[in-house]
Amino acid sequence: MSAHRCGTIGLVGRPNTGKSSLLNRLVGQKLSIVSRKPQTTRHLLNGILTLPGCQYVFVDSPGVPSEPKNVLHRALNRRATEAARDVDVAVFVVEATRFTAEDRSALEGMPEGQQIVAAVNKIDLVRSHADLIPFLDRLAKSYSFKAVVPVSAKTGRNIPELLKVLREALPEGPPAYPEDQITDRDERFFAAELLREKLFEQLGQELPYRCEVVIDSFKEEEGRHGLRRIEATILVERDSQKAIVLGTGGERLKRMATAARKDMEKLFGGKVYLGTWVKVRKSWTDDARVLKQLGYD
Ligand SMILES: Nc1nc2c(ncn2[C@@H]2O[C@H](COP(=O)(O)OP(=O)(O)OP(=O)(O)O)[C@@H](O)[C@H]2O)c(=O)[nH]1
Ligand SMILES: [Mg+2]
Numbered sequence: 001m002s003a004h005r006c007g008t009i010g011l012v013g014r015p016n017t018g019k020s021s022l023l024n025r026l027v028g029q030k031l032s033i034v035s036r037k038p039q040t041t042r043h044l045l046n047g048i049l050t051l052p053g054c055q056y057v058f059v060d061s062p063g064v065p066s067e068p069k070n071v072l073h074r075a076l077n078r079r080a081t082e083a084a085r086d087v088d089v090a091v092f093v094v095e096a097t098r099f100t101a102e103d104r105s106a107l108e109g110m111p112e113g114q115q116i117v118a119a120v121n122k123i124d125l126v127r128s129h130a131d132l133i134p135f136l137d138r139l140a141k142s143y144s145f146k147a148v149v150p151v152s153a154k155t156g157r158n159i160p161e162l163l164k165v166l167r168e169a170l171p172e173g174p175p176a177y178p179e180d181q182i183t184d185r186d187e188r189f190f191a192a193e194l195l196r197e198k199l200f201e202q203l204g205q206e207l208p209y210r211c212e213v214v215i216d217s218f219k220e221e222e223g224r225h226g227l228r229r230i231e232a233t234i235l236v237e238r239d240s241q242k243a244i245v246l247g248t249g250g251e252r253l254k255r256m257a258t259a260a261r262k263d264m265e266k267l268f269g270g271k272v273y274l275g276t277w278v279k280v281r282k283s284w285t286d287d288a289r290v291l292k293q294l295g296y297d
Contacts, residue, residue: 006055007088007170012080012110014102015039015063017093018121021153023047023060026163030267031183031190032060033197037208039063040200042072042296043193044079046184048177054167055175059083066105072285075296085111089146089169091162092116096123096150097135107143115169118145119162124152187268188218191230194263195276198256199234199245207244210237212284212294216277226270235281242278253278 011019015038024030027047033040041062049056061083062076084090090110094103110116118139126132132150140148147165151158177184192213200208216231234253236242246253253276261274284290 010083010087
């Protein structure tokens with residue numbers, strides 16, 4: 001029998017290629033928030049998959065914006081660099097048949113000497129093999145990838161092949177986490193993220209990038225079927241943005257909070273009370289001091 005393997009795998013690439021969707025598919029549970037808008041992910045998040053003989057610790061990372069426009073972008077870029085560098089193997093996620101200048105710059109930013117597997121995602125959108133094969137060939141020639149694996153995070157196509165390739169790239173070693181643990185993050189983290197996901201889903205094109213969610217308090221009550229009482233604040237940069245997040249009579253905020261609460265109840269397996277506020281924190285995306293308080297180093 002071959003030796004047990006365990007290691008970390010960073011999912012990296014330009015925004016919107018499906019890194020978070022892929023992490024969720026690989027782990028078999030929705031941990032990382034996903035949206036149609038680029039730059040959804042802001043935090044490093046571990047998703048752990050334990051199979052017989054191998055424990056995979058996947059690290060989701062923010063998509064790298066090629067031209068950082070504010071202090072937040074620079075902090076996100078640093079996190080993406082970390083996810084590519086401080087891992088045993090990096091998975092460079094690209095969209096099938098689409099290799100842009102942003103993909104190139106993300107690839108060029110990869111640390112030297114790192115083993116990289118290319119995951120060509122969204123193959124469910126490709127109409128014919130005739131379109132996919134030349135793309136795979138060109139990609140394989142453009143860099144010394146350990147492997148190039150076409151996959152679909154949406155349908156699960158070829159996920160076992162990707163796992164097989166990654167297993168071979170991981171070092172030998174015992175499991176780092178108990179076998180039933182699926183993430184390194186706590187419920188407080190997921191509460192903030194699920195609410196942030198609704199902001200990305202339900203607000204216009206620009207506003208989600210001006211919003212951050214802070215959990216002010218998270219209490220699990222005893223004796224009442226484990227009701228979790230969560231108080232959250234949505235930070236925005238201007239009064240006009242606050243008005244939009246609230247909507248007429250607070251209607252929009254209520255809708256987003258309800259959707260977030262339902263997702264939390266599903267993930268936590270119990271009832272949730274969610275209180276939400278909106279506060280203005282001027283230009284927080286460009287204020288190093290505030291960003292530090294929010295946990296962006
Ligand atoms: N059709 C299809 N859509 C996908 C697939 N994977 C992801 N998507 C969609 O692509 C969009 C972006 O997915 P995310 O997982 O948020 O992408 P990401 O790379 O994490 O994006 P950032 O966090 O912004 O860098 C979402 O609308 C997903 O539903 C796939 O395999 N097939
Ligand atoms: Mg993401």
